[in-house]
Each structure stands twice: as C-alpha cells, then as structure tokens.
Amino acid sequence: MSRFLRLPLVTVISFILAAVLAACGTVPSATVTPSVAPVVAPTTVQQTGTKTVSLLDALNGVLTVTAPNGLATRPDSLAGAILVATSDAALSSNPATFLAADQWALDVSAVPIKIAQALVPAGQTVAPQTMIDALKTEMAQSAPQVTFSPSTAITIGGHDAARVTGTSPQGEVLLIVVALDSGYIMTTSVISVGQLATYEPTITTIITSAMYTPAA
Numbered sequence: 376m377s378r379f380l381r382l383p384l385v386t387v388i389s390f391i392l393a394a395v396l397a398a399c400g401t402v403p404s405a406t407v408t409p410s411v412a413p414v415v416a417p418t419t420v421q422q423t424g425t426k427t428v429s430l431l432d433a434l435n436g437v438l439t440v441t442a443p444n445g446l447a448t449r450p451d452s453l454a455g456a457i458l459v460a461t462s463d464a465a466l467s468s469n470p471a472t473f474l475a476a477d478q479w480a481l482d483v484s485a486v487p488i489k490i491a492q493a494l495v496p497a498g499q500t501v502a503p504q505t506m507i508d509a510l511k512t513e514m515a516q517s518a519p520q521v522t523f524s525p526s527t528a529i530t531i532g533g534h535d536a537a538r539v540t541g542t543s544p545q546g547e548v549l550l551i552v553v554a555l556d557s558g559y560i561m562t563t564s565v566i567s568v569g570q571l572a573t574y575e576p577t578i579t580t581i582i583t584s585a586m587y588t589p590a591a
Contacts, residue, residue, distance in 0.1 A: 430457050435590035436558070438485045442581050456484040459581055479566040479574045485587040486559045503537035503552040504528055506559060510550060511539050514563075521548055532583040540571060547571040551582055560585045 430438045430450040440457045442448055447463045460466050460480035486494065486506075495505045507526050515523055521541040529536045531553050541548030549564040549571060562585075564578050 428457050428459075430455075432485065434487060434490075436485060436487060437588045438483065439584075439586045440483050440581060441584035443577075454482075454484075456482045458482055476567050477570065479564060479570070479578065481562060481564045481578055481581060483560060483562050483582065483585055485585075486561055487587075487589040488558050489589075491559055503535050503554050503559070506561070507537040507539055507550055507552040510552070510561065514541075514548075514550075518543075518548075520544070523548075531579060544568070549575060549578065551579070553582060553585070555585075555587055557589055558587045560587065 424444050425441050426444050426448065427439055427441045428448045428450055430452065432438055432452075432455045438457060440448075440459065442459045447458075447460045447466055449458045449466060451458055458466055458480065461478050464475075465478045465480045488501075491501045491506065495501055495509050499505045504526050511523050511526065515521070518541075521543045523539055523541045526537050526539045529538050529551075531551070534553050534555060536551060536553040539550040541550070546568055547566045547570070549562075549566065551560075551562045551564075553560040553562075560582065562582050564574075566574055566578075
C-alpha cells in the first residue's frame with residue numbers, strides 16, 4: 376500500500392488496539408504498528424447495483440458495509456477494516472497510481488461501546504466529536520504533512536457523527552466517526568488533491584450503510 380494511503384489506517388488501528396489493551400488492563404510499552412494484509416487479486420464485478428462486504432473483527436464483532444458494485448472492496452482481517460476504493464489500483468502498492476486524478480480510498484472500522492472510553496482523554500464524555508478529536512491528534516503526530524480542520528458535529532443516517540478534513544500536497548483526508556447503538560464507526564478516506572467535494576457524497580453514502588454487531 377502507498378505510505379500516504381496506509382498511514383491513516385495504521386494510526387487508526389494502533390489507536391484502537393491501544394484502547395483495547397487499556398480496557399483489559401494492559402498498557403503497551405511502544406506504539407503498535409499492525410501488519411497490513413497482502414494485496415488480493417482483483418475480482419471482476421458488475422458496474423451496476425450494490426454489494427455488501429462483511430468482516431469478522433479481532434473482537435469477534437461483525438462489521439458490514441454496502442458499496443456500489445463498480446467500486447473495489449476488500450475486507451482486511453489483519454487491519455480490522457473494510458477497504459473501499461475507486462479501483463483496485465487505488466488499493467495497490469503504487470502511490471503514483473493511487474494519487475492520480477479521480478482516485479479515493481476509504482477505510483471503515485468499528486469500536487465497541489465497551490472500549491470506546493479508552494479512546495478519549497480521561498474525564499471527557501465518549502461522543503463522536505471527542506473521539507475524532509483524539510484520533511486527529513494521533514494522526515497529526517504520524518502525518519505532520521497533513522493540515523487538519525477543527526472537528527464539526529454532523530448527522531449521518533440519523534446518527535450523531537463528527538467530521539474532520541485534512542489537506543496536504545499529496546492528497547486530501549476525510550475523517551468521519553459515527554455513533555451507532557452498538558458502537559462507533561471510525562473511517563478515514565484519502566482523496567486526490569482538490570476532489571474532496573466531488574467524492575464526499577459517495578463516501579458518506581457508503582459510511583451511512585455501515586452496521587456493526589459486537590460479540591455477545
């Protein structure tokens with residue numbers, strides 16, 4: 376994967392993993408950098424209709440996302456996320472291909488309510504905006520080339536959510552966190568320079584479809 380594309384996801388997964396360890400009473404001694412699954416051979420799909428992608432995460436919860444058939448999708452069990460992109464090339468290891476015009480990629484992961492408190496600073500209420508602010512702080516340290524906006528409260532699919540955007544010479548970043556009854560959907564998107572406004576409606580529609588069922 377391109378460094379620019381994978382960096383936000385690595386930060387998100389490290390962020391979530393640290394919360395899981397903290398919730399279990401274990402504090403990691405160093406920043407955790409999870410492995411990234413190898414690229415899977417592309418599959419030919421129809422260009423109309425939609426498809427639903429499911430993932431069993433490390434906590435045995437089930438995450439599902441629905442996306443148009445014309446998009447490339449892949450459940451990544453090692454990273455604990457569902458990946459959606461404009462093409463298989465956008466999920467490839469070639470940064471030049473990914474950063475071409477008209478490209479974007481979205482990573483969707485989930486956080487159960489029982490460990491969400493570990494993601495926000497002590498004393499703060501767990502909510503989409505406090506979670507996205509904490510995530511933005513972590514990402515800003517890992518990706519100093521990205522300039523992030525202040526977080527704003529929004530609504531997605533009738534659920535409370537929060538939104539942050541980021542800009543850099545390599546591309547644009549969109550962070551969205553959505554509160555569901557079962558947990559929190561955490562997403563990062565990387566988009567070609569200057570095309571956030573063009574692709575955000577499609578990305579938001581996909582995020583709206585996300586559902587999470589935590590382990591019993």
